[in-house]
Amino acid sequence: MTDNEHETGQPERRTPPRVIGTPLSDPLTGSLPEPLPGAETAGDDHDGDPAVPRAVPQDERKARKAEKIAALCFMLTFAALVAFLVAYVRFQVGGLSATGASHIALGGALTLALLALASGIVIWVRQIMPKYEMVQQRHPMASSADVRAEIAATFVSGAAESGIVKRRLLRRTLLLAAAPLGLAPLVLLRDLDSTGAPVAQLHKRLAHTVWGEKAKEGKPLRLVVEGTGQPIRAADFNSPGGILSVVPEGYEHDLNVLAKATVILIKFRPEEFKPGTNLNWTHDGIVAYSKICTHVGCPAALYEQTTHHILCPCHQSTFDAADGAKVVFGPAARPLPQLPIGVDEQGYLIALGDFPTPVGPSYWERGDAEARVRENGGHS
Amino acid sequence: MSDLRAVPKRIAGPATFLDERLGAGSFVKRNMRKIFPDHWSFLLGEIALYSFVILLLTGTFLTFWFKPSMGEIVYNGPYAPLKGVTMSEAYASSLKISFEVRGGLLIRQIHHWAALVFIGGMMAHALRVFFTGAYRKPRELNWLIGVVILSIALFEGLTGYSLPDDLLSGAGLRVTQGVVIGLPVVGTYLNFFLFGGEYPGEDVISRFYSIHILLLPGLILALVTAHLILMWVQKHTQFPGKGRTNRNVVGAPFYPAFMAKSGAFFLFTFAVIAGLGTFAQINPIWLYGPYSPADVSAGSQPDFYMAFLEGALRIMPAWEINLFGTAEAGTIPLSVVIPALVPLGLIVVGMALYPFIERWITGDNREHHLADRPRNNPHRTSIGMAVIAFYGVLWLFGGNDLISANFQVDLYTTTWAGRILVFAAPALAYAITYRICLGLQRSDAAVLSHGVESGVIKRLPNGGYVEVHSPPAEDIEAHLRGREAIPVLADGGDVPPKGLRGPIGRLRLRMSKAYGGEKIPIANGHPHDGDEHPDMLPDGQNRALTR
Ligand code: HEM
Ligand code: FES
Numbered sequence: 001m002t003d004n005e006h007e008t009g010q011p012e013r014r015t016p017p018r019v020i021g022t023p024l025s026d027p028l029t030g031s032l033p034e035p036l037p038g039a040e041t042a043g044d045d046h047d048g049d050p051a052v053p054r055a056v057p058q059d060e061r062k063a064r065k066a067e068k069i070a071a072l073c074f075m076l077t078f079a080a081l082v083a084f085l086v087a088y089v090r091f092q093v094g095g096l097s098a099t100g101a102s103h104i105a106l107g108g109a110l111t112l113a114l115l116a117l118a119s120g121i122v123i124w125v126r127q128i129m130p131k132y133e134m135v136q137q138r139h140p141m142a143s144s145a146d147v148r149a150e151i152a153a154t155f156v157s158g159a160a161e162s163g164i165v166k167r168r169l170l171r172r173t174l175l176l177a178a179a180p181l182g183l184a185p186l187v188l189l190r191d192l193d194s195t196g197a198p199v200a201q202l203h204k205r206l207a208h209t210v211w212g213e214k215a216k217e218g219k220p221l222r223l224v225v226e227g228t229g230q231p232i233r234a235a236d237f238n239s240p241g242g243i244l245s246v247v248p249e250g251y252e253h254d255l256n257v258l259a260k261a262t263v264i265l266i267k268f269r270p271e272e273f274k275p276g277t278n279l280n281w282t283h284d285g286i287v288a289y290s291k292i293c294t295h296v297g298c299p300a301a302l303y304e305q306t307t308h309h310i311l312c313p314c315h316q317s318t319f320d321a322a323d324g325a326k327v328v329f330g331p332a333a334r335p336l337p338q339l340p341i342g343v344d345e346q347g348y349l350i351a352l353g354d355f356p357t358p359v360g361p362s363y364w365e366r367g368d369a370e371a372r373v374r375e376n377g378g379h380s
Numbered sequence: 381m382s383d384l385r386a387v388p389k390r391i392a393g394p395a396t397f398l399d400e401r402l403g404a405g406s407f408v409k410r411n412m413r414k415i416f417p418d419h420w421s422f423l424l425g426e427i428a429l430y431s432f433v434i435l436l437l438t439g440t441f442l443t444f445w446f447k448p449s450m451g452e453i454v455y456n457g458p459y460a461p462l463k464g465v466t467m468s469e470a471y472a473s474s475l476k477i478s479f480e481v482r483g484g485l486l487i488r489q490i491h492h493w494a495a496l497v498f499i500g501g502m503m504a505h506a507l508r509v510f511f512t513g514a515y516r517k518p519r520e521l522n523w524l525i526g527v528v529i530l531s532i533a534l535f536e537g538l539t540g541y542s543l544p545d546d547l548l549s550g551a552g553l554r555v556t557q558g559v560v561i562g563l564p565v566v567g568t569y570l571n572f573f574l575f576g577g578e579y580p581g582e583d584v585i586s587r588f589y590s591i592h593i594l595l596l597p598g599l600i601l602a603l604v605t606a607h608l609i610l611m612w613v614q615k616h617t618q619f620p621g622k623g624r625t626n627r628n629v630v631g632a633p634f635y636p637a638f639m640a641k642s643g644a645f646f647l648f649t650f651a652v653i654a655g656l657g658t659f660a661q662i663n664p665i666w667l668y669g670p671y672s673p674a675d676v677s678a679g680s681q682p683d684f685y686m687a688f689l690e691g692a693l694r695i696m697p698a699w700e701i702n703l704f705g706t707a708e709a710g711t712i713p714l715s716v717v718i719p720a721l722v723p724l725g726l727i728v729v730g731m732a733l734y735p736f737i738e739r740w741i742t743g744d745n746r747e748h749h750l751a752d753r754p755r756n757n758p759h760r761t762s763i764g765m766a767v768i769a770f771y772g773v774l775w776l777f778g779g780n781d782l783i784s785a786n787f788q789v790d791l792y793t794t795t796w797a798g799r800i801l802v803f804a805a806p807a808l809a810y811a812i813t814y815r816i817c818l819g820l821q822r823s824d825a826a827v828l829s830h831g832v833e834s835g836v837i838k839r840l841p842n843g844g845y846v847e848v849h850s851p852p853a854e855d856i857e858a859h860l861r862g863r864e865a866i867p868v869l870a871d872g873g874d875v876p877p878k879g880l881r882g883p884i885g886r887l888r889l890r891m892s893k894a895y896g897g898e899k900i901p902i903a904n905g906h907p908h909d910g911d912e913h914p915d916m917l918p919d920g921q922n923r924a925l926t927r
Pocket of ligand 2: 330332
């Protein structure tokens with residue numbers, strides 16, 4: 001730090017040591033011929049103008065008082081940090097209230113310590129250090145024309161020396177070699193998809209749910225209550241306006257299945273149905289719709305009995321459950337797909353097949369699946 | 381106590397050691413006394429910087445216990461209501477951090493609060509830079525770096541929010557997935573590559589984890605470093621004022637004043653965030669329970685910085701198109717794609733391009749180191765306010781259900797109000813702001829031409845009353861006068877110059893004339909030269925009044 005003779009040899013090296021309160025000498029003074037474009041020059045008058053205050057010392061009596069206050073703050077920080085350590089040892093965590101006590105003690109002590117330390121330093125800066133109003137000159141960001149010209153010359157001669165311009169074969173094969181180099185890391189990401197399915201087939205998985213698969217013994221899947229896993233006897237689900245959240249039997253804890261196959265079951269009086277509902281797929285006034293919102297996939301979990309509206313809490317898409325769950329409001333563009341249901345010989349509700357259209361949010365390869373179903377006379 | 385006369389040995393020794401190896405002396409010599417101007421609004425960026433430091437520290441602490449796994453286990457910890465519940469290891473370990481690690485809950489909450497302060501601080505900082513024109517040459521690159529950091533930070537927050545794998549974070553993740561899969565052409569692939577299969581799969585938490593703790597923080601750290609280096613090299617802007625010009629910096633030196641003040645401000649930021657983390661509960665994940673795609677907690681809300689996307693999703697009409705009818709391709713869910721991409725894209729791209737568009741319109745290629753007062757560039761300020769209004773409406777309608785519940789308006793009306801406001805509010809904000817700016821310019825001009833109201837009322841010979849005006853203080857006057865007209869492209873008379881021909885050139889010229897110029901000229905005269913502005917005071921009274 002003592003060495004003042006640098007190879008750069010800029011003029012400011014020879015300036016005498018600076019005294020506090022004087023403006024900084026600038027390393028670039030005079031090295032740039034052209035003036036700063038658009039800069040006003042009037043302000044330069046202030047440079048070296050003794051009328052502009054630079055570092056005004058504080059009043060010593062006030063500073064001494066401030067020192068005491070700052071010291072008090074630092075002591076407070078010390079005390080708070082000791083309290084922090086004590087609290088760490090004394091308060092054990094575990095249940096809600098024990099954790100709460102430890103949390104408040106640790107956090108309170110930490111907050112106090114930081115706050116006091118910050119205040120002490122602020123008092124130090126504001127009331128003990130001098131008030132500074134120092135001036136430093138700016139200079140244009142651009143390098144001088146000479147420097148740029150020299151760089152340009154060096155660049156050109158370097159390029160020529162390397163032969164990259166003249167030797168076309170070298171250049172072209174190099175470019176050729178580099179192209180696949182950029183591709184390699186992208187290819188390596190292919191296995192991010194761990195299904196192993198061919199890329200073009202990926203979307204086919206989105207169109208189906210487990211409801212289309214037969215249960216192990218070849219029997220159709222039963223509908224069971226989400227959470228309890230209870231199968232549902234159609235005769236017991238008999239109060240109109242009733243609603244249940246339902247999942248496929250055997251998959252109660254498989255989140256990947258639940259994300260597509262969760263269903264809401266609603267009991268209607270037969271006369272309440274409107275034409276949008278496929279009555280062949282209901283059983284005794286019980287209708288099943290996908291619970292996965294066709295907007296972006298939240299569970300459409302709310303049901304308003306009087307209006308028969310299914311409401312998705314995420315962005316308030318509203319579906320008319322009496323009318324094939326068609327959209328009556330909100331950003332969802334398509335009805336919730338209806339699941340064909342019936343009963344097995346013991347009277348439990350079962351799925352008769354998969355949803356006719358893909359459930360959940362739309363995707364590029366989905367196409368107008370509803371129209372497809374209509375064309376095929378109600379089958380997907 | 382005696383003062384220091386020479387560098388103490390303990391410091392001189394290591395310093396010499398380092399300088400002999402690094403030759404850093406000349407750098408230190410030039411920079412120890414680097415001048416930093418002072419203004420409260422310059423602290424906004426510091427708030428963001430310090431909360432990022434806090435995020436790095438607290439986040440690292442969290443990684444010591446957090447298990448980024450979607451593997452299922454049965455909870456057997458001390459939190460009684462969830463005993464015996466099947467949940468992911470990620471959720472269980474977040475519960476462990478909250479209930480079994482001393483200070484764990486504190487650090488988790490500090491981390492979450494710091495994330496909010498980080499992003500909020502960056503937004504406020506970006507607004508300061510925008511409204512004062514501090515993005516102008518030579519600082520366009522630093523502005524771009526800032527825009528990139530802000531965008532990355534949104535994704536950093538999104539990935540972090542998803543890690544604990546509670547019911548609330550899962551709802552957010554589900555929405556993210558619904559957006560990803562809806563993207564035209566690539567959506568399905570992205571979905572399978574991100575989730576390792578269909579939603580939710582088994583991989584997303586661990587992937588988000590490496591993105592959240594390594595990839596994005598590393599990027600942000602690198603960009604923040606570049607941001608600070610550029611700020612250091614280009615020096616801070618300053619507001620116009622006495623002795624402050626485009627060619628100098630006036631303020632306090634880095635060593636010791638700015639250093640100590642920044643240290644204090646870091647501690648103060650930390651104290652506030654620690655206080656919030658202690659006393660203001662945030663994200664009590666134990667109340668939500670483990671994630672299941674079949675359940676949702678009513679009234680779920682994302683963190684504030686995501687709410688504008690949420691609002692856009694909510695007020696969007698239900699549009700979806702199938703380009704090829706029933707063919708298995710060509711579905712574009714506009715009701716997802718537009719709200720997810722358009723507002724964010726407009727704001728980010730608009731921010732990124734603004735400095736260049738402004739330069740193109742004004743033809744202003746000079747360096748600017750004096751911060752504009754927002755009123756002095758009314759169109760820019762109005763554009764900024766319009767963007768705030770746009771963002772604000774979307775943000776507000778991220779809670780459209782809460783709005784309609786609170787004000788007893790049905791959702792249908794509320795949502796329609798949002799659809800209209802998202803266009804009307806920016807236009808209104810633009811018009812109002814423009815008026816206000818001109819009004820403020822006028823009052824500046826009035827102060828300069830006939831002084832400030834002194835509060836002294838004088839009775840006139842004719843019986844009327846009038847307030848005595850006194851000249852503004854020197855520093856205030858310098859502050860007000862430190863403005864220059866916004867450059868306008870010269871139209872070159874009959875033959876327009878090359879860049880201004882053709883329809884685009886003519887548009888450019890028109891915009892330049894509208895954007896630039898001096899809307900309310902300020903008088904050159906000094907307040908004491910009363911006779912220049914006889915119109916400002918009752919007939920013939922001004923001279924007598926201001927003397
Ligand atoms: C740079 C900006 C960052 C933002 C905006 C951010 C944001 C978040 C948010 C919102 C959460 C959820 C917190 C909660 O549980 O309530 C979170 C969790 C987490 N973050 Fe960050 N974070 C950032 C940086 C980091 C860094 C640098 C690390 C590690 C080196 C980290 C590690 C973690 C971990 C391990 C969790 C999960 C802990 C848990 O929820 O129990 N974060 N982050
Ligand atoms: S996910 Fe149901 S409305 Fe958006």
